[in-house]
Amino acid sequence: MDFSFGAGDEELRARARAWLTGHLVGPYADARGLGGPGSEHEGVAARRDWERELGRGGWIGQGWEVPDGAYGQRRLSLTGQVVWAEEYAALRAPGRVGHIGENLLAPTLIAYGTPEQQGRHLPAIARGEELWCQGYSEPGAGSDLAGVRTTAVRDPADGLPRVTGQKIWTSLAQDADWCFVLARTEPGSRRHHGLSFLLVRMDQPGRVEVRPIRQMSGTAEFNEVFFDGAVADGTVGGEGNGWTVAMGLLALERGVSTLVQQIGFAAELERVVHAYAASGAPDPVLRDRLVRQWAELRTMRWNALRTLGAAGDPGAPSVAKLLWGGWHRRLGELAVAVRGAAATAGPGPWAHEAPYEHGLDEEQRLFLFTRADTIYGGSDEIQRNIIAERVLGLPKEPR
Structure with a gap:
């Protein structure tokens, strides 16, 4: 398959980069890199204001199945959404606090809600005012x-x-x-x-x-x-009809957001590689594990791009969750392994930001938080059952 982007996508990339660069100033510049899984406590006030800034720029609701600009938003293709997400992550824009409303609730209201519900909530979500x-x-x-x-x-x-x-x-x-x-x-x-x-x-x-x-x-x-x-x-x-609506929402939970997540993963992997290089004690086993992490991350990206248009495929979200959950947990283990015994001590010179929240540096927090990656959002066991029962047609697990 051709995973490259077209000329229109690259033009959008330039516009997105210019908009982000021009707006990530003042308190928003201070909030760059803050937020996201494991760090949602960081810079909440600035990130909430940033949601409104995104709304004013028309960047919320790009993938909604509604007419272009119906709620003041830019309607982008799937590849366009990927381009925006890549630039957003590359410039370390603040972690989103409105993504649950934008990516889960809004598409569900468009699919199952009444016109009154859509009119009440979609404009507020698109403006970044309703979390x-x-x-x-x-x-x-x-x-x-x-x-x-x-x-x-x-x-x-x-x-x-x-x-x-x-x-x-x-x-x-x-x-x-x-x-x-x-x-x-x-x-x-x-x-x-x-x-x-x-x-x-x-x-x-x-x-x-x-x-x-x-x-x-x-x-x-x-x-x-x-x-x-x-x-x-x-x-x-x-x-x-709650079960039908709830399952419809869960089918929307992955996709472009998975690619955004992987860009953050790549930045985390780069930090771990730098820590390994700075250790001054090459270890062929650790080097092999780092190479494997890099290769698996590239494979996850290609798989996510391949399945972007697989709406309604019951197995695609489960496969994606299995892949990234285990990968990210292994990265957390590598983050402390490359530092050896020093990883059990307090913050060290390898930390990238200060002050250190709760006495932990980034790599220590990464290790601890990623222990939950194979549990939250649907455990590995549940994802394997979904693939077995709904995709492969195997007998249901006894209850």
């Missing part, structure tokens, strides 16, 4: 999403659902304005039946409580969210 989090996983219902126990009961006074229950591992909940919640709306229903996809405001004192989960890396970007009769402002896709 979202995802209320799926629960204690005892993480990878097995069909086991959710959070309920929603309609209030006879106003007919609006009242949500009660607990969600866990909710990224960015501490900063989100809204949460889309998978809840059980049919009493006595089980598994995939009787679920609804609800839109819930987070600013409901006494009804919504967010508790950070402190990780061993010292950060707390994941949260527990407790709902106690929280009002849901809308149901997407109709009551009882």
Whole structure:
């Protein structure tokens, strides 16, 4: 296959680079490189303002299946989105805080929402003014999403659902304005039946409580969210159709975002290679592992480009998750291996930024955070089951 970009894509690359260079100034320049998995606590205020800057530039919602400019956004092809993402990552623009609303909720509303829901939320997301989090996983219902126990009961006074229950591992909940919640709306229903996809405001004192989960890396970007009769402002896709909507959303979770992620991975790998080179003690085993990491990263990129247009393919997202989850965890192991015993000590001269959060440098935090890569976002076991059952047609795992 031809993985090169066309002339139009390269023209877009120049425009994107010029726009980013011209706008990454002042507080945004200070926020470069901040945020992202494992670092979501960094520069939150500046990154939230940056979302509005992106909105004013029309860079939010590039892949939405709506007419060009319907919500003030630039409509880009798949390769155009890749070009933008590459330039964004290459210039170390601030980590996005609006990506859940832009890349998960918005396409879901376009596919399943009512015109009223689309008109209410899409413009605010495109302007960078409305931040979202995802209320799926629960204690005892993480990878097995069909086991959710959070309920929603309609209030006879106003007919609006009242949500009660607990969600866990909710990224960015501490900063989100809204949460889309998978809840059980049919009493006595089980598994995939009787679920609804609800839109819930987070600013409901006494009804919504967010508790950070402190990780061993010292950060707390994941949260527990407790709902106690929280009002849901809308149901997407109709009551009882939550499983269909939820699965439709998950199919949108990978794709161009996987390529963006890989650019960040490449920067992390480069730091580890430099640390190895600076160690002054060549180790052929470590060198072989580094070469293997580089080759696997290139393979992941080609696979991501190859499957960009594979909408509806149930196996493509699972293959991508299996590939990058294991790769990134191995990179974390390499980050400390190249430093030997020094990796067990406090921050050293190899760290790239200061001050050091929670007494850890970048490589130490990378090692600790990546232990979770093969678990969050769907564990390796679940991804292999999806491939086996939905793609290869093998018998389902006994329950």
